[in-house]
Amino acid sequence: MTSMSVTDELLANAERYAATFDKGDLPLPPAKRVAVLACMDARLNPYGILGLTEGDAHVIRNAGGVVTADELRSLAISQRLLGTVEIILIHHTDCGMLTFTDDGFKADIEREVGIKPPWSAEAFPDLDADVRQSIRRILDDPFIPTKTSVRGFVYDVQTGKLREIL
Amino acid sequence: MTSMSVTDELLANAERYAATFDKGDLPLPPAKRVAVLACMDARLNPYGILGLTEGDAHVIRNAGGVVTADELRSLAISQRLLGTVEIILIHHTDCGMLTFTDDGFKADIEREVGIKPPWSAEAFPDLDADVRQSIRRILDDPFIPTKTSVRGFVYDVQTGKLREIL
Numbered sequence: 001m002t003s004m005s006v007t008d009e010l011l012a013n014a015e016r017y018a019a020t021f022d023k024g025d026l027p028l029p030p031a032k033r034v035a036v037l038a039c040m041d042a043r044l045n046p047y048g049i050l051g052l053t054e055g056d057a058h059v060i061r062n063a064g065g066v067v068t069a070d071e072l073r074s075l076a077i078s079q080r081l082l083g084t085v086e087i088i089l090i091h092h093t094d095c096g097m098l099t100f101t102d103d104g105f106k107a108d109i110e111r112e113v114g115i116k117p118p119w120s121a122e123a124f125p126d127l128d129a130d131v132r133q134s135i136r137r138i139l140d141d142p143f144i145p146t147k148t149s150v151r152g153f154v155y156d157v158q159t160g161k162l163r164e165i166l
Numbered sequence: 167m168t169s170m171s172v173t174d175e176l177l178a179n180a181e182r183y184a185a186t187f188d189k190g191d192l193p194l195p196p197a198k199r200v201a202v203l204a205c206m207d208a209r210l211n212p213y214g215i216l217g218l219t220e221g222d223a224h225v226i227r228n229a230g231g232v233v234t235a236d237e238l239r240s241l242a243i244s245q246r247l248l249g250t251v252e253i254i255l256i257h258h259t260d261c262g263m264l265t266f267t268d269d270g271f272k273a274d275i276e277r278e279v280g281i282k283p284p285w286s287a288e289a290f291p292d293l294d295a296d297v298r299q300s301i302r303r304i305l306d307d308p309f310i311p312t313k314t315s316v317r318g319f320v321y322d323v324q325t326g327k328l329r330e331i332l
Contacts, residue, residue: 005252005315006198006199006200006252007200007252007254007315007317009198010198010200010216010217010218010254011328011330013215013216013217013218014215014216014217014327014328015327016217017214017215017216017217017326018325018326018327018328021325021326021327023209023326024323024324024325024326025324026208026209026323028207028208028209028260028262029208030208031208032172032175032176033172034172034173034176035206040201040224040225040226040240040244041194041224042192042194042195042196042197042220042221042222042223042224042225043189043192043194043220043221044220045213045219045220047211047213047214048183048213048220049179049180049183050176050179050180050183051176051179051180051182051183052176052179053211054208054209054210054211054214055208055209056208057208058206058207058208059206059208059227060206060227060228060229061225061226061227062226062228062236062237062239062240063226063239063240063243063244068235068236068239069234069235069236069284069285070228070234070235070236070237070285071228071236072285073228073229073234073283073285073286073287073288074206074228074229076275076283077229077262077263077271077287078206078229080271080274080275081262081265081266081271082262086171086172086173088173088176094194096194096243096247096248097243099247100247105243105246105247108246109242109246109309113308113309115308115309117239117242117309118235119235119236119238119239120239121239121243122239142279142281143275143279143281143283149171149173151173157190157192158190158191159184159187159190160183160184160187160189160190161180161184161187162177162180162184164177
């Protein structure tokens, strides 16, 4: 008996997805002209929450749903080359980023590996404040052309509800 | 008659999602101990393709599904703080990143905005080679502890199939 990795299990799912696939003629630009930036958290499913399906929206994700240089790059490409005009940011309750500090995380890594990571870990102590911080980083970026709809939310992993941060 | 933005439409979907939500007791660490890094492309739905549901896996996404400092940050957090041990990379056919060059894109922006973006746009001319490049960047990173299963794929947006890059 060979042991199957989780990746192998997921690849079996992928074969099933392809077997009934009928969306082969979708265009490259997102139909809804929206880019979503959300935390990578396993419980936060942007497709389920926002009712998105294949072809609808760009989905950008990372630890925290924060805005760093790479998200500004992705958003610039999304708007300039592929026509999106609205941005939706989603953080969530019970986020891992609330459980540590940049200094502590990087000191732990340095102790183990002998090298201190050259990046900011982007941990944050306050969800609402970090959503506002993310919005501000986008509004302040000179390379994203359309900023008329940049809205931020906190998703509650216990109730499934989105709450807008104003 | 008031005009509704697409964001408002998606928020109406979010209310429907919350109304039947029954997954409020999922733990923070991903059940399948997998992190997926995929392109932000609208046609590439990692939940559909891999058969993932809420609670299963971290999902990290950006323009191209490339590995930059922010993806290394997210993967380090995913493994070190939240216990994932396998990594799945997904690029796809008909990717926007195949349609331009870093130099051209940045020159266009500089001409319009007067500032040249300080980031690499991460455009690539060859899908398979960029999947291998992304795998190598992960294998070379000193802060990601577990690299026994780092596998890369190209998703075909016309057939719905995944092809592994070896």
